[in-house]
Amino acid sequence: MTTRAPRRDSVENRAGILDAARITLATDPRASIDVIARSAGLSRRTLYGHFDDREALIRELISVGAQRFNGIAASVTDEDPRIALARLAARLWQEAAHVQVAAALALDEAHVQHTADALAPLRRTVAALARRGQEDGSFRTDLAAATLARLIEEVARTVVSRTDAASTGAADLAVRTLLSIAGLSWREADELLSTHPEIIDPQEVSA
Amino acid sequence: MTTRAPRRDSVENRAGILDAARITLATDPRASIDVIARSAGLSRRTLYGHFDDREALIRELISVGAQRFNGIAASVTDEDPRIALARLAARLWQEAAHVQVAAALALDEAHVQHTADALAPLRRTVAALARRGQEDGSFRTDLAAATLARLIEEVARTVVSRTDAASTGAADLAVRTLLSIAGLSWREADELLSTHPEIIDPQEVSA
DNA sequence: GTTATCTTGCACACTGATGTGCACATTACG
DNA sequence: CGTAATGTGCACATCAGTGTGCAAGATAAC
Numbered sequence: 001m002t003t004r005a006p007r008r009d010s011v012e013n014r015a016g017i018l019d020a021a022r023i024t025l026a027t028d029p030r031a032s033i034d035v036i037a038r039s040a041g042l043s044r045r046t047l048y049g050h051f052d053d054r055e056a057l058i059r060e061l062i063s064v065g066a067q068r069f070n071g072i073a074a075s076v077t078d079e080d081p082r083i084a085l086a087r088l089a090a091r092l093w094q095e096a097a098h099v100q101v102a103a104a105l106a107l108d109e110a111h112v113q114h115t116a117d118a119l120a121p122l123r124r125t126v127a128a129l130a131r132r133g134q135e136d137g138s139f140r141t142d143l144a145a146a147t148l149a150r151l152i153e154e155v156a157r158t159v160v161s162r163t164d165a166a167s168t169g170a171a172d173l174a175v176r177t178l179l180s181i182a183g184l185s186w187r188e189a190d191e192l193l194s195t196h197p198e199i200i201d202p203q204e205v206s207a
Numbered sequence: 208m209t210t211r212a213p214r215r216d217s218v219e220n221r222a223g224i225l226d227a228a229r230i231t232l233a234t235d236p237r238a239s240i241d242v243i244a245r246s247a248g249l250s251r252r253t254l255y256g257h258f259d260d261r262e263a264l265i266r267e268l269i270s271v272g273a274q275r276f277n278g279i280a281a282s283v284t285d286e287d288p289r290i291a292l293a294r295l296a297a298r299l300w301q302e303a304a305h306v307q308v309a310a311a312l313a314l315d316e317a318h319v320q321h322t323a324d325a326l327a328p329l330r331r332t333v334a335a336l337a338r339r340g341q342e343d344g345s346f347r348t349d350l351a352a353a354t355l356a357r358l359i360e361e362v363a364r365t366v367v368s369r370t371d372a373a374s375t376g377a378a379d380l381a382v383r384t385l386l387s388i389a390g391l392s393w394r395e396a397d398e399l400l401s402t403h404p405e406i407i408d409p410q411e412v413s414a
Numbered sequence: 415g416t417t418a419t420c421t422t423g424c425a426c427a428c429t430g431a432t433g434t435g436c437a438c439a440t441t442a443c444g
Numbered sequence: 445c446g447t448a449a450t451g452t453g454c455a456c457a458t459c460a461g462t463g464t465g466c467a468a469g470a471t472a473a474c
Contacts, residue, residue, distance in 0.1 A: 007419055007472050028316070032461060046421055048463065109235070140393035142383065151384060158365040176349060177358060181384065185392035186347035214442055214449060239431060253451050255433065 014050045016040045026100035065102045066118030073125040081133035086199050089175045096165035103161035140183025155181050221257045223247045233307035272309045273325030280332040288340035293406050296382045303372035310368035347390025362388050
C-alpha cells in the first residue's frame with residue numbers, strides 16, 4: 001500500500017499550467033480554461049486533473065504570487081521612506097511577469113477578496129511607509145496617510161498593468177510616477193534616483 | 208404612406224435604457240442585456256426593439272459620452288497649463304456619472320478602438336497641455352511629452368473609476384493627484400488650488 | 415517488465431447569455 | 445375612435461464555456 005512517488009512530468013505539467021495561466025490571464029483575465037491548457041501544451045481535460053476548478057487554479061496563482069510580493073515588501077528595509085518606496089516599486093517591477101496577473105486579477109470582482117487578503121502584508125508595508133514618509137516630512141501631508149497609501153496602491157497597479165513591461169525605461173517610469181504621487185517634486189525624485197542608481201538598475205552597483 | 212411621429216414613451220424608454228446602461232455598466236462592464244433592461248424597468252425583448260445589438264447599445268453610449276467629454280475639453284481655455292489641467296480634471300469629475308462608464312468601457316478589449324477614436328479630441332487637448340506645460344517650465348521634463356500625456360490619461364482613468372464619486376473631497380483628490388503626476392510638488396498644487404478655489408468648487412465663485 | 419500514474423479525446427449534461435419570431439395586449443397619436 | 449406604434453411574455457435556436465465519466469494509449473517509477 002506504499003504510494004508511489006508522483007511522476008516527474010506530472011509535476012512539470014502542473015507548474016507549466018501555472019506559468020501559462022500567469023501569462024495568459026495577464027492579458028485577458030477571463031481567458032478560458034481551454035486557452036490556458038492549450039497554451040501550456042496540454043489538453044483541457046488534463047488541466048482538470050491538476051486543478052479541481054477554475055477557482056482553484058486562480059486561487060493558487062494568487063497565493064503564490066502574493067507570497068512573492070510580500071517577501072519583497074519585507075526585504076525593503078531602507079530608513080528613508082523615499083528610498084524605501086522607490087526600491088519597493090523597482091523590485092516589484094522586476095517581477096513584472098508575476099505582477100501583471102496580480103494587477104489584472106485584483107480587479108476581478110470574483111477574486112478581489114482573496115487577493116486583498118493575500119496581499120495584506122504588502123499593503124501594511126505601504127501603509128507604514130506612507131505614515132513614516134509623512135512624519136519625517138518627505139511625503140505630502142495634504143492627504144490622510146490612509147488615503148495616500150490607497151492612492152499609491154492604485155496608481156502602482158495601473159502603471160504595472162498598463163505599461164509594456166518590455167519597453168526600455170519602463171521601470172524608471174514606474175518609480176518616478178510613484179514618487180510623484182507620494183508628493184516629491186519631479187526634480188527631487190530625479191535627484192534621489194541619481195544618488196541611488198542601484199535602485200532602478202541593480203547591476204550598476206559595481207559599475 | 209405618411210409615417211407617424213414616434214411615440215413619446217418610446218423616446219423616453221430609449222433614453223431610459225441608455226441611462227440604465229450607463230449606471231449598470233459603470234459597476235459591471237459585462238452586465239447582461241437582461242439586467243440592463245430590467246434596471247430600466249423594461250423587458251429584455253423591448254430593449255432589442257430599440258437597439259439592434261449589445262454592440263449598438265454600447266457604441267451609442269460611448270459616442271454620446273465622448274461628445275460630452277470632448278465638449279468639456281474644448282471649454283477649458285486657461286493660459287496657464289497648470290490651471291487648465293486642474294480645471295479639466297475638475298470639470299470631468301463633475302460629470303462623474305458619465306465618466307465612470309467611459310472609464311470602465313475604455314478597458315474592454317472589444318471597444319478600445321471605438322473609445323479611442325471617439326475620445327481623440329480630448330486626447331489631443333491633453334497632449335497639447337502636456338507640451339505647453341513642459342515648454343513654460345511648469346510641468347516635469349523628465350518624461351517625453353507623449354509619455355506624460357499618456358500617464359495623465361491613465362492615472363485619470365484610474366482615479367475616476369476607482370474612487371467613490373460620492374465621497375466628499377473626491378474631486379479634490381482627483382485634481383491633486385493629476386497635478387502631482389504632471390510634476391508639481393504637492394505644495395505647489397496646494398497653493399494653486401488655494402489661489403483658484405473656483406476650480407474645484409464652482410459655486411464658491413461669489414462666496 | 416510490470417504497474418501505477420498521467421494524458422487524451424470524446425461524449426455528455428448543464429449553465430448563462432444572445433438574438434429572433436410571433437401573437438397578444440396596451441397605448442399614444444391623429 | 446381607429447390605428448399604427450410599442451411593450452411583453454414565451455418559445456426557440458445558438459453559442460461558448462464549465463466540469464465529469466470513461467476507455468484507451470503513453471510513460472515514468474519501481
